[in-house]
Amino acid sequence: MSKDRNLQRREFLGRAGQLSLAALTAESLFGADERQGDMIYRKLGRTGERVSAIGLGGAHIARPADEKDAIRIMRTSVDKGINFFDNCWSYSLGKAETWMGNALRDGYRQKVFLMTKFEGRTKAKAAEQINDSLKRLQTDRIDLIQYHENIRMEDPDVFFSEGGPLEAVLEAKKAGKIRYIGFTGHKDPAVHLRMLEVAQARNFHFDAAQMPINILDGTFRSFTSQVVPQLVKQEIGVLGMKPMASGQIPQNKLATGIECLHFALNAPTSVVITGCDTMERLEQALEAVRTFKPLSKRQVSTLLSKTREAALSGKYERFKTTAQFDATARNPSWLS
Numbered sequence: 001m002s003k004d005r006n007l008q009r010r011e012f013l014g015r016a017g018q019l020s021l022a023a024l025t026a027e028s029l030f031g032a033d034e035r036q037g038d039m040i041y042r043k044l045g046r047t048g049e050r051v052s053a054i055g056l057g058g059a060h061i062a063r064p065a066d067e068k069d070a071i072r073i074m075r076t077s078v079d080k081g082i083n084f085f086d087n088c089w090s091y092s093l094g095k096a097e098t099w100m101g102n103a104l105r106d107g108y109r110q111k112v113f114l115m116t117k118f119e120g121r122t123k124a125k126a127a128e129q130i131n132d133s134l135k136r137l138q139t140d141r142i143d144l145i146q147y148h149e150n151i152r153m154e155d156p157d158v159f160f161s162e163g164g165p166l167e168a169v170l171e172a173k174k175a176g177k178i179r180y181i182g183f184t185g186h187k188d189p190a191v192h193l194r195m196l197e198v199a200q201a202r203n204f205h206f207d208a209a210q211m212p213i214n215i216l217d218g219t220f221r222s223f224t225s226q227v228v229p230q231l232v233k234q235e236i237g238v239l240g241m242k243p244m245a246s247g248q249i250p251q252n253k254l255a256t257g258i259e260c261l262h263f264a265l266n267a268p269t270s271v272v273i274t275g276c277d278t279m280e281r282l283e284q285a286l287e288a289v290r291t292f293k294p295l296s297k298r299q300v301s302t303l304l305s306k307t308r309e310a311a312l313s314g315k316y317e318r319f320k321t322t323a324q325f326d327a328t329a330r331n332p333s334w335l336s
Helices: 003-026 067-079 093-104 121-136 154-162 165-173 190-203 227-231 257-266 280-293 299-314
Strands: 033-036 039-043 048-054 052-058 114-116 141-149 178-184 210-211 237-241 270-275
Touching: 033 227, 048 052, 052 067, 052 280, 067 093, 067 280, 114 121, 121 141, 121 165, 141 165, 141 210, 154 165, 154 190, 165 178, 178 237, 190 210, 190 227, 190 270, 227 237, 257 270, 257 280, 257 299
Parallel strands: 052 270, 114 141, 141 178, 178 210, 210 237, 237 270
Antiparallel strands: 033 039, 039 048
């Protein structure tokens, strides 16, 4: 195929993604939003849980130089109405969970819907990691556990395989160690769609799924356009991550941080998870949810149009186009 035809095809797919995204956001379930003070709370799929529209990202919470600063950020976020905390067994080799566990002492654990993720691709490894997370987080129950980095086409098959991680997850749920089950991924919407297909074939219902939702994603390998409609249809909680494409969007002046967060909040997300490694970043997230109003189709189209060329290059969403963010590829010992 010639370069001209390649370009034409990419432009067509970009326009198609914009149209479907505009239609999707117009049908978002904003009527179900509940505003309490400056915070918005939304339904988490069919679980019956109400979670804050902004969630605190666990990967960033281990970045402050001092644990006291991290604890201040976490406790302030709770005091300001954020009740969804994200984490993962592997973040900063366990430091992120350890610091979060310390922050959730003194009554804070009861105020938070706590989510973490595991990497293991066998029953034994998944069980080991779940137990590690419970110890580090200093809790006897994780509200939502997620199968992390569903980024390979075979990952759904591994999850449901005999002797695979789902067996450990279901045993942990039966024992009261976890409440809900989800999966994450950042590479390609096709992998998420395959996970949903395999789950449906096995009559298994996920409670949540996590994926990149940002202005660039609206045009390029779009989880927002391809995966989110399926999640809404199946009443699976939509967890948006990387709303600023790991900082690339505001750093390259493609859009402001507030615009990024407003765009992600405008999708039918239950939660938009954003990294807050400083008080300034936390204040930005709180300001975004405080000032959020549903965007019109025109506003959505304008944001997509002005970032379309940058999005189609793929260079600002490196978690989709490179192995830079694929922690499980660099650490095969985590898997089995």
